[in-house]
Amino acid sequence: MLNFDFHNPTRIIFGRDSHREIGPLIKPHAVKVLLHYGGSSIKKSGLYDAVIASLNQSKLDFIELGGVVPNPRLSLVHEGIALCKREGVDLILAVGGGSVIDSAKAIAMGVYYAGDVWEIYEQGKPITAALPVATILTIPAAGSESSNSSVITNEAKQMKLGYGSPLLRPLLSIMNPELFFTLPKDQIANGVADMMSHIFERYFTNTLQTDLTDGLCETTLKTIMKNALLVSGDPHNYDAWCQVGFGGTVAHNDILGLGRAQDWACHGMEHELSAIYDVAHGAGLAVLTPAWMQYVYQANINMFVQFAVNIMGVAGSYRAPDAIVLEGIARLRQFFKKLGLPATLSELGINESKLELMAKKATGAAYGAEHPIGGLKKLYWQDVLEIYKLAK
């Protein structure tokens, strides 16, 4: 086990009707609020009205910025930064999924950053301050409600980049699983694939002596998978949503990866798909993850045997470990299929034309400075290209 430094001060308020408490919860921290959200779904569902009512009841002054889209855009972030500066906003309330929260985080640090906020993502510039962000989660997936990271798409440059800082952990996040009842099946599936990937990225490691976090990863994954099938079949299953929803938070609040070298190759490879083809992040991950497993498993076959046995429930002869691993991967593909997720790049509308470009962008080779990605097995652009091809 490796040394670590863990600090997650985000407060989680969980349960039925919890969103109605947003006014009193943020009142001690805010004078002027930016209410940030996506499209019309929160208006249709009544959530928007409930939030406004609570803000008004707490006599909170607020302005609004809607229009966040999946793979949230830098242009809207720029708009939000200008708005916050002009209006003297001192807290951003993100009502939505990971895209809205990530957009809010970008605005929150952009307000205090002298240059273009994109430099922070592109050059990994350190930040020293950010506005506090509060969230009401409507799509369990990205884990951004308690994570230290934000992923933004620069649509002009066709680049999707992530950035992490302790300053980006939300002040507080509200999770009411009832808000998930109206999610369409594909968004449920994408969200589940995303949260599973957050665990896989931490789970697959060459670090040894990690009993505790191994077990925490395995049980969180199994819980999410079991309950994901339940909510996919019945989106009004509150109890199952509790497990999936809070599972998505645990998946990305960093506790599962403590003391482990982590991987993150699949996220890197997927960001290229989303940046160019604007595919849903979770759908991209569902396509790439089994292909990645197939490509890398021999680099640490015991880790993948553990995955197959402890998570996918494979039984068999340990004297034929490849067969165990391949069965584990096959079961993962079947699980994704059951959720209605795509299995190939072509199902995502991605042909071969840009695979090499994406492989070179993912590893930095396209920018003249290749940095192999992946903790369990280092992947150069040729490796990434092979994985993309396996996922065709």
Add this chain to the structure above:
Amino acid sequence: MLNFDFHNPTRIIFGRDSHREIGPLIKPHAVKVLLHYGGSSIKKSGLYDAVIASLNQSKLDFIELGGVVPNPRLSLVHEGIALCKREGVDLILAVGGGSVIDSAKAIAMGVYYAGDVWEIYEQGKPITAALPVATILTIPAAGSESSNSSVITNEAKQMKLGYGSPLLRPLLSIMNPELFFTLPKDQIANGVADMMSHIFERYFTNTLQTDLTDGLCETTLKTIMKNALLVSGDPHNYDAWCQVGFGGTVAHNDILGLGRAQDWACHGMEHELSAIYDVAHGAGLAVLTPAWMQYVYQANINMFVQFAVNIMGVAGSYRAPDAIVLEGIARLRQFFKKLGLPATLSELGINESKLELMAKKATGAAYGAEHPIGGLKKLYWQDVLEIYKLAK
């Protein structure tokens, strides 16, 4: 699953040599530090010198208060409060186990409390402020390094009472498992029994639909038990200590109990043993927990079947659930025995003379206001007496 509100902002710095960073870690938060500790063990081990060196290097002004004993005493807490007020201390650094940390927390809130700090414990008085507490943990057990609670013994009144407040979570805690290498076998065992009990108190519940936290409890317990036997056999096993040590933090940082009704009867019953007979908390818990299980299991037999199967590895016919549960309890007793823990009150030097008194104190009946204890099954003083008798 129940609604919950979770907020644990304690920063955990974990790993080899991490204690040497204490000066720079607290420097931004402190001008004058109270260094609080127990007996001579931290001086013998060299930890005291390393801490002093780091504080001096960071040019931190500090004063000292040693002398904390297991079941930490109110009298020393009073002394610490007076000292902090007189010297203008603005941060308490607790170097030790749970007793030292709990004593530090009591001083931290006592500084801001107008009356006697004991009123907070005895009357559950709300607190509005506390000094920040930083810790360097030397005994993994109590989980106080990231918990919101403190337990203090009023030696004059022979009362041991706990109090919890968000203001009592430490600012930061350092855990270097190398510091555990010199622990004697009985302290290892007591600590393991304590952390296991922290999980049991959360795990045993009548709340349904708790897949995620069920699994997190089960895997944390199994990890602690497996690795406890390793460190008991070889106290220099760093990797096993990592699992036990961080397991003890996870056991009591509150994540395992989110959304569950909790029990806490065993802790309540044990505090009476410690208050009168000054026994080690963990040893008392090891004696009482199996007796409690035996007494209450029929109130929720399915919960106890799950315990026996998922934690203790019992296999058998589910058509004879009592047999499965009793085998699970028997295995728990065997496990405690392997660690060298006592199995009966008489091994703790406790005879029958005060069982009734303790049962009445544990439930408040001795003070004229009985409040049954325990979430899974409500226990009145007669029930507690039966459990004490089962543990004779």
